[in-house]
Amino acid sequence: MTPVLETRALCKTFGALEASRDVSLSVRPGEIHALIGPNGAGKSTLISQICGTQPPDSGTVHLMGQDVTHLSAAARARAGLARTFQISALAPELSVLQNAVLGALGASGGSFRMAARVMGDAALLVEADEALDRVGLTAQRDTRVSDLSHAQRRLLEVAVALTLRPKVFLMDEPMAGLGADGSRALTALLADLRNEAPILLVEHDMDAVFVLADRISVLVYGRIITTGSPRDIRADAAVREAYLGEETP
Amino acid sequence: MSRAAVVNAAIALSILAVPLYALAADEPFLITLATRAAILALAGVGLNIALGQGGLVSLGHAAFFGIGGYAMGIVAFHAQSFTPLMIGPLEFQGSKSMPLIWLVAILSSGAAALVIGALSLRTSGVYFIMITLAFGQMLFYFAISWPAYGGEDGLSIYVRNGFPGLNTLDPIQFFGICFALLGAALWISARLAASPFGLALAAARQSVARAQAVGLNVPRIQLAAFTISGMITGLAGALFADLNRFVSPTMLSWQMSGEIMVFVILGGTARLFGPVAGAALYVLLEHLLGGISEFWQIYLGGLLLAVVLFARGGLVGLLAGGAR
Ligand SMILES: Nc1ncnc2c1ncn2[C@@H]1O[C@H](COP(=O)(O)OP(=O)(O)OP(=O)(O)O)[C@@H](O)[C@H]1O
Numbered sequence A: 001m002t003p004v005l006e007t008r009a010l011c012k013t014f015g016a017l018e019a020s021r022d023v024s025l026s027v028r029p030g031e032i033h034a035l036i037g038p039n040g041a042g043k044s045t046l047i048s049q050i051c052g053t054q055p056p057d058s059g060t061v062h063l064m065g066q067d068v069t070h071l072s073a074a075a076r077a078r079a080g081l082a083r084t085f086q087i088s089a090l091a092p093e094l095s096v097l098q099n100a101v102l103g104a105l106g107a108s109g110g111s112f113r114m115a116a117r118v119m120g121d122a123a124l125l126v127e128a129d130e131a132l133d134r135v136g137l138t139a140q141r142d143t144r145v146s147d148l149s150h151a152q153r154r155l156l157e158v159a160v161a162l163t164l165r166p167k168v169f170l171m172d173e174p175m176a177g178l179g180a181d182g183s184r185a186l187t188a189l190l191a192d193l194r195n196e197a198p199i200l201l202v203e204h205d206m207d208a209v210f211v212l213a214d215r216i217s218v219l220v221y222g223r224i225i226t227t228g229s230p231r232d233i234r235a236d237a238a239v240r241e242a243y244l245g246e247e248t249p
Numbered sequence B: 001m002s003r004a005a006v007v008n009a010a011i012a013l014s015i016l017a018v019p020l021y022a023l024a025a026d027e028p029f030l031i032t033l034a035t036r037a038a039i040l041a042l043a044g045v046g047l048n049i050a051l052g053q054g055g056l057v058s059l060g061h062a063a064f065f066g067i068g069g070y071a072m073g074i075v076a077f078h079a080q081s082f083t084p085l086m087i088g089p090l091e092f093q094g095s096k097s098m099p100l101i102w103l104v105a106i107l108s109s110g111a112a113a114l115v116i117g118a119l120s121l122r123t124s125g126v127y128f129i130m131i132t133l134a135f136g137q138m139l140f141y142f143a144i145s146w147p148a149y150g151g152e153d154g155l156s157i158y159v160r161n162g163f164p165g166l167n168t169l170d171p172i173q174f175f176g177i178c179f180a181l182l183g184a185a186l187w188i189s190a191r192l193a194a195s196p197f198g199l200a201l202a203a204a205r206q207s208v209a210r211a212q213a214v215g216l217n218v219p220r221i222q223l224a225a226f227t228i229s230g231m232i233t234g235l236a237g238a239l240f241a242d243l244n245r246f247v248s249p250t251m252l253s254w255q256m257s258g259e260i261m262v263f264v265i266l267g268g269t270a271r272l273f274g275p276v277a278g279a280a281l282y283v284l285l286e287h288l289l290g291g292i293s294e295f296w297q298i299y300l301g302g303l304l305l306a307v308v309l310f311a312r313g314g315l316v317g318l319l320a321g322g323a324r
């Protein structure tokens, strides 16, 4: 089974700091691959290299077997990479619906149409409304993004990713700040979503990670120290020391 | 009708009312003033597509205004002097027809905007401001040192160009042409803002990361907006030259770029009618205060300061209320 997404020996340094050290990982069809690690381990930097917003010093990124390392971030998004940001990056002056329509528009490739009315485009609206419904933001449909709560912005990030109908999702801490109920609802959504496209999930919420993940990779100081099933990871002494030790009393 | 729509209608009607009153009261100078406001508003509507919709702070839009002006000057000059313009082996007699002149103005300023935009959009922020300014200055000095069309002294066109079926020498008819073109540009600007392209452009302004993440080609979208913006400002330049029957390097100066930007900011960036309100206010102040003191722009500076500090939505934002 060829992986949907694969990184091969990605290396990236910021001065003396090694953010990625020979990072090779894969995301297979239908799986949720969780990436965990302490603060500053290099998780977001890895996502950025996969999405093309930061270039790696060396190494390659492959999507469906194709080398996409030379493609721009926008071209990778069109090729099927959908990302949610750790710090929400939405269009703050636009409404929730407009942000979702924007995703559908990007996926449709019609962003140079100048004569049509975008908010009258039935196909885009259907796509956007469906995504908003799935994350539970239908009631906020016409709210300006700048008026949303933190948790609502996190959910809109996910909704916009849904409208892209990608080949793989890359989610950077989607549960952060959602609260217990919110996390539970999003966990249910992600569990369902893996059937549409696999997910590379960066998450600090260990309950969610152990419920959702098919495989877990542990990143420490830019290096993947181990990859395995949730059971393996729970039992791994190095992981306990490096990371989980901080979580369990 | 929403409050914003009422404000927009009021702005449009007041620009229309002045020349109609002037016609009744037989004060042709007031018509010229209103025509000047409409033309400058048109230049501002052009800039606002880049600045308001695209967030592209161009301090070089005088380049397009001036190119439009010189397009009119050069085409009409060859017609009035009966000296054909040689373009390679082709011979062009020049023309005194407004529609043709407008087409030349739009195409040449659009071509310039495409080139300047392609080079400038590699940068952003303050570098973008500086590089657009630099391109504007290059064209300004080029016009000064190019003797064929008057150099520093500029170029006079003796008779206003014609428009089929109208008498353009009649001030009110020329005003009508300018007002109609302003209306058309506003319509285009509104349609653009509501289109898929407009949504993509707005998203690229508000969050480049978001625009990229949904697969939008941000540089190309911004370049298209910059080019359309330059075309409209170029058309305004052709009309401005026709109003004055004169074109000179002043139209290309950075002060001109600044003036156009002042209209947009005074009236309110991000507001469809912002440049219209801004240009009307500017012309009004120039007329009223210009008589009192030749340093009237000091008052303008104070007003601009007040708008930037206390009314970020500009005049239209203040009147229409609500966000953006
Ligand atoms: N652009 C940058 N320039 C310099 N250093 C950076 C840059 N981006 C990230 N870093 C550093 O690289 C390291 C990895 O950062 P990164 O954001 O990838 O960590 P992370 O695993 O996502 O952490 P967190 O769990 O807090 O989100 C950190 O030490 C960070 O300070």
Ligand SMILES: [Mg+2]
Binding pocket: A043, A044, A045, A086, A172
């Ligand atoms: Mg991070």
